[in-house]
Amino acid sequence: MFQDKVIVITGSAQGIGKRTAEMLAQRGAKVVINARRKEKVDETVLDFRAKGYQVFGAAGDVSDFAFCEQLAKETIQHFGKIDYLINNAGLAAKGKLEETVPAVFEKLISVNVLGSIYPSLAFLPHLKASKGGILFISSLAGIVGLPSYLAYSCTKRSIISIAESLKNELIDDQVFVGVNYPGFTENDSAKQNISPSGEVVTMKKRTDVKVESLDKTVAKIVQQLEKRKFSAYSSFQGRMVHIIYRLSPALALTVVKKNRRKIMAMD
Numbered sequence: 001m002f003q004d005k006v007i008v009i010t011g012s013a014q015g016i017g018k019r020t021a022e023m024l025a026q027r028g029a030k031v032v033i034n035a036r037r038k039e040k041v042d043e044t045v046l047d048f049r050a051k052g053y054q055v056f057g058a059a060g061d062v063s064d065f066a067f068c069e070q071l072a073k074e075t076i077q078h079f080g081k082i083d084y085l086i087n088n089a090g091l092a093a094k095g096k097l098e099e100t101v102p103a104v105f106e107k108l109i110s111v112n113v114l115g116s117i118y119p120s121l122a123f124l125p126h127l128k129a130s131k132g133g134i135l136f137i138s139s140l141a142g143i144v145g146l147p148s149y150l151a152y153s154c155t156k157r158s159i160i161s162i163a164e165s166l167k168n169e170l171i172d173d174q175v176f177v178g179v180n181y182p183g184f185t186e187n188d189s190a191k192q193n194i195s196p197s198g199e200v201v202t203m204k205k206r207t208d209v210k211v212e213s214l215d216k217t218v219a220k221i222v223q224q225l226e227k228r229k230f231s232a233y234s235s236f237q238g239r240m241v242h243i244i245y246r247l248s249p250a251l252a253l254t255v256v257k258k259n260r261r262k263i264m265a266m267d
Helices: 015-026 038-050 065-079 102-130 150-169 214-227 236-247 249-258 260-265
Strands: 006-009 030-035 055-059 084-087 133-137 176-181 192-194 200-202 231-233
Touching: 006 015, 006 065, 015 030, 015 038, 015 214, 030 038, 030 065, 038 055, 055 065, 065 102, 084 102, 084 214, 102 133, 102 150, 102 192, 133 150, 133 214, 150 176, 176 214, 214 231, 231 236, 236 249, 249 260
Parallel strands: 006 030, 006 084, 030 055, 084 133, 133 176, 176 231
Antiparallel strands: 192 200
């Protein structure tokens, strides 16, 4: 399925993005690594090449459309085509609305929303040519708004709407569009978060909530891409959250209300 497919994964120098790139490379894909920090991209590319994977790296910010155009151009120059784009790059943030400075919202909208729209726009002509696809990585926090995660939830819900709109725009072009909903997943030790004051801080290892293994979460992403399925979840819990919200938004919000203190205390 993935042999010689060219797959660009944004935010792929650590965590879910990096492991997704590795799983796809193991299946014969040619992967493009992207992150904002050049040293992280270079480190990942060297690691992958040492394992015999076909890989190309480009450091840059996908919320900058000019960079996305350049990334598409360089990918075509390097591999000759683009089959799939996985919009994985994103930032997390926690904090009540009244505690959060405006710059945090601007940053999350820029990276999480525009950072999914701009690569899709820049890569679309190539994906139409290959009849490939775009996979958006959202979150369970995008299904129902969580207290103290307002900025994160609103941007992740935006990604769902983007995927739904684009899916119907591209049906006649035979371009696959999907959205994946990772749940609470073991986080990379270098994973960063944005505090309400706008400071970038390293996230603590999650110990206050049951988490899925990184491999299980990523296996669901790879499986979804293989089946070209619109929606996929990394856990049974995630699937149930979505089903409950679709059947009864009021019930879902009641469950969140009853668990609000626990949710707001989570890292």
